[in-house]
Amino acid sequence: MSGEKTELPTPKKLRDARQKGQVAKSQEVVSSSLILALIAVLFAFADYYMSHISALLLLPSELAYQGFQDALLDVAIAIAKEMVYLLAPILIVAALIAIMSNMGQFGLLFSGESVKPDIKKINPVEGAKRIFSLKSIIEFIKSILKVSLLSCIIWVTLKGNLNTLLQIPTCGLECVPTITGVLVKQLMIISSVGFIVIAAADYAYQKFDHTKQLKMTKDEVKREYKEMEGSPEIKSKRRQLHQELQASNQRDNVKRSNVLVTNPTHIAIGLYYKKGETPLPVITLKETDAMAKRMIAIAHEEGIPVMQKVPLARALYADGQLNQYIPGDLIEATAEILRWVASLEQSEE
Template sequence: MAEEDSGQEKTEQPTPKRLKEAREKGDVPRSKELTTMLVLMAAVLGAFIFGGQLVERMIGMMEHNFLLDRSAVFDSNAMIAHLGVSIREAGLALAGIFGLIVVAAIVGPIALGGWNFSAQALQPKGSRIDPLAGIKRMFSLKSLVELFKALGKFALVGGFAMLILWQIRGDIIALGNSPDRPAIQAALEIVTWVFMVLSAVLIIIAAIDVPYQLYDYTHKMKMTLQEVKDEMKNTEGKPEVKGRIRQLQREISQRRMMKAVPEADVVITNPTHYAVAVRYDSESRNAPIVVAKGVDFVALKIREIAAEHEVPMLQAPALARAIYHSTELDDEIPAGLFLAVAQVLAYVYQLKRYRDHNDVSAPRQPDLEHLDIPDEFKTDPPA
């Protein structure tokens, strides 16, 4: 079906946002046939469960009302009392069946579209009382489909009902010649079996209607490609706005990262392209963590801050690249790089001790160019 406004066809499946907005407006898939079938089946089930009780209470109610004293007939108070007793007995007799019917009437709509309460659907709308809109709905394709459905349901249910009544016409006529109690029991059995057969017919109708309602709802909710694009734009924002947000996020992250550089134990460099700042706190972490990392200009800024705060800097190109590509900020060094990082930190700690205490011998610098880096962490140097 073509869109009247844009000329585009609705080819895209509805997005979660569109379905959510439809639910908020009270627009969910429903099947009247499913609800009708469940209500009728609940009535049949109630007749099977509470049929004996219903017969006994009906007989008792009839005896109570027909076996009256002559004086009670002319006593308005007595007649009102009889009416109250009759209403109470009828209510108790039908309570079980009505209870099952109410449950079925609630479960029927929920079974297809789920529970949904919409305040927007309760709000008055001028389009609902607009004669032109009403005429348009009357002659729409959906109304035509509903008309054919109603005619088909009437023909199918009516046909089966006439067939059943014709088959049991003898039993129905025989009720007039039967005593009260057997006649009421037989009438209840006849009604129960008739309802059971009609329920079976409605199962067929519901089995056809439910898939159609789901298909019709999905088709109605479909979107044009332009609608999907507009929704994505409204949801996620314009590309330039998103780009600006990402830029601000990067700047905030970099400022926070640069503040952590003075707390690092060592800065490992490439020496020019990469720089990673590593800190090890044995009390709070099981392994060294990366507090800052960057390439090119960011790496230069890390080196400048490290030099300003006298943070040791060592050139270990392979290790710097491996840490940069394998570890995120505030994450622990991978287990495969423990040995190489431990060698660097050991040298740094020894160098610090040597500078603080001149009575110890100068540490021997490890071969930083040829540290033990596992193959899965090795990366090619930048051109």
């Protein structure tokens, strides 16, 4: 049926949607990227963080002999300083990762449409529709699957290290930091794989859903095509490009010719011949009337010889084929032209 949206969105439909801020975007890609970046920062700067955390833990013992008022101010300053040291790298990395993960999905995009106030957003009826919509149900199912996957990953990791954990009572407190550190590292690495899988799956779904939302009916595609074809701007641009391309090709055809044979203005035939390269002259262009005049003008501009030879020009136009050798019965007449061109070149030298 023509009313069914079965057609993929056209480039114009995608551009219009993008201008409104409607792009395929996965929040899971952003959140997973942030978590992975946080894990990477903690791994890479483990010693840095341990030193500053230790500094915080040692504050009470260092200030134990000061008066309460003096110690309170020193503690506040020290805590503020250490928190800056601890949070600054994470916040800087988080900001960069958030920007990069969004740009990686849909590029650089600034759209005022997405932040415009919309009365529908505060309408209780519309709000209820959004809560119980198919999209909300899908998001709920995705959340359950995500929690289930991560729970399975944690369970498998803990189960694999169960024997090691059971050794803690016999090993003593000295073993706790080492065992805990190894377990935390395993959880971080395996969870990272889980986050990557979740992000990739959600991004694929968001791309699919975005395309589905923008699908068009056959009538919409036809109507858009007609509007584009009928647009004066499009027609003018297409005509300009065609003229530029045609002019470029015309000049190239003239420039690769050794000579133009004319009739004198109604026919223009371009010939190319190079001894040892082409056994016979090749017809490079065949034009009549206004185009012939145009070719002759270009030849004068480019310094290509032009010879008026009415019978030969007519014969070449009638019997010759573009980009092919000249007919055999015209070799003698054409040779006369080429000898004339050669004499011109010798005189110039």
